[in-house]
Amino acid sequence: MLLQASKTADGPSVAIVGVTGAVGQEFLRVLKERDFPYSRMKLLASARSAGSMVEWDGETHTIEELTDGSFGGVDIALFSAGGSISKKFAPLAAEAGCTVVDNSSAFRMSEGVPLVIPEVNPEAMAGMRAGRGGIVANPNCSTIIALMAVTPLHRASRIKRMVVSTYQAASGAGQAAMDELELQTREALDGRPITQNIFPFQYAFNLFSHNSPMTGNGYNEEEMKMVKETRKIWGEPDIAITATCIRVPVMRAHAESINLEFEDSLSEEQALEALAAAPGVSIINDREANRFPTPLDASNRDDVYVGRVRRDISRPGNSGLDLFVCGDQIKKGAALNAVQVAELLL
Ligand SMILES: NC(=O)c1ccc[n+]([C@@H]2O[C@H](COP(=O)([O-])OP(=O)(O)OC[C@H]3O[C@@H](n4cnc5c(N)ncnc54)[C@H](OP(=O)(O)O)[C@@H]3O)[C@@H](O)[C@H]2O)c1
Incomplete structure (x- = not known):
């Protein structure tokens, strides 16, 4: 580097x-x-x-x-x-x-x-x-992290439906949110009253539905961004996507659990092969050691980390797949992606 x-x-x-x-x-x-x-x-x-x-x-x-x-x-x-x-x-x-x-x-x-x-x-x-x-x-950070992992699979075998659940870090809400998580953690450990300025709930030792505003259909704006932005980026206005976005008390790097349904099929081996060849994607998928991506693996890293790649046993054959993805949303979810875009302008 x-x-x-x-x-x-x-x-x-x-x-x-x-x-x-x-x-x-x-x-x-x-x-x-x-x-x-x-x-x-x-x-x-x-x-x-x-x-x-x-x-x-x-x-x-x-x-x-x-x-x-x-x-x-x-x-x-x-x-x-x-x-x-x-x-x-x-x-x-x-x-x-x-x-x-x-x-x-x-x-x-x-x-x-x-x-x-x-x-x-x-x-x-x-x-x-x-x-x-x-x-x-620049797309929303959760959208970027999901699509870095899922697009290589979509190219290998067309995705029909995607179900995403996010575990989003404090850093996604800016510096003041990171400061609040740190302060609340110290206050909770010291048994002091909790200072609450940024989020509507205690953040330390807790988790809650994403703090973006609710929309008329019961989804919050962060969830609808994932739906609409994915359709625009892929140029597929009808692709089926649903998302549940949650804030977790992690300082930096988002995690996402993603379930995919394919029009045809994609095996675990084919998925891992496609992910291994994808630029900007790293695989941590050691079943024997129960070692899969964590937000700390992804923090301050350029790559999006993918693991827990497994056949969805609720679907016939290889028509469904589950994966777990971690990415640093200040880096690939924001600054790095924007600088890569700027490089394309040179
Ligand atoms: N954090 C993430 O992971 C992430 C990911 C994707 C996209 N984004 C987007 O990036 C943007 C910034 O997010 P952030 O997390 O970096 O927020 P942040 O830590 O709160 O920083 C906000 C920045 O905006 C500046 N600012 C505020 N009011 C301004 C004004 N009137 N004129 C000029 N500058 C002003 C602040 O400057 P002062 O210090 O002078 O107030 C500060 O530099 C947001 O639109 C956010 O949605 C963030």
Whole structure:
């Protein structure tokens, strides 16, 4: 792995919007790890952070306040400051000729905005280039992690129906949520009253239905994102998907239990073969040792980890399969995926 980002006069001018957040900080690490070329790096956040100094790639950078005029001369902007900020500023940036990679849900389902996982559907952003304007959306973290594991299987044998149950980490809700889990854990162990600011329930030593708003059909928004985004990414508007999303007191990296029903069949061996050949996927599937992926295996790692690959005994023959998947949602679920998208713009 290369350790220096490449400051070069030929590189694009890059901006990070929301650089002080959980995803923003990961952008800085991933850009450096991947030797991303840049001529200028502009770090943007709210007025609260403006003027703060950040050491990155051997230089001191000053964080600037995000304003309407932030994007003049910027070729690529990586956005991770929430949906309302993206809604307001991403179109302004795109109009100024900046190509935006947006981590929020603001534009994911918009007509004409590609929703891209580079290992799955890079063709969706064909023709887009740095400095030419436009918006590319990063899918929801749970969708990315599921589709990294499931797409190679879908390509090997068409999936008819997918049932997903998630076990989602605090980091998916940002830095403040991680701080709350740590504080509550200390408070609970010390027998002190629990401080509750971010989530509607005690998080330490507990779990609860995902905190995103409920929709009219009894699913919450996180669950419906998995359904709608998968259909858009695969270009299969009718594929059957259902999801149950749960927050668990894990600091970083989501886990997902996935049940698949195939139109035809896929054996355990064929599934493992397809997964072994898939870029960005690692297998931990040692039945004898009862060793399968954990969120800690996936934390701070680029790959999505897959295991517990087994025939669904409730279905005839090899027409059903179960698997367990873990992925770092700040990395592959957010910053890494966005930087890979940005690489396709070069
Ligand atoms: N965490 C994940 O795993 C994950 C995964 C996929 C997508 N996302 C999406 O990425 C976005 C950020 O998530 P996060 O987890 O990194 O959140 P976070 O840790 O709460 O960070 C939020 C960032 O937004 C900035 N911000 C807030 N208000 C702003 C304003 N008015 N102008 C400019 N910047 C502003 C904050 O800057 P200040 O420090 O100055 O307030 C901070 O840098 C969200 O849209 C989230 O849905 C997150």
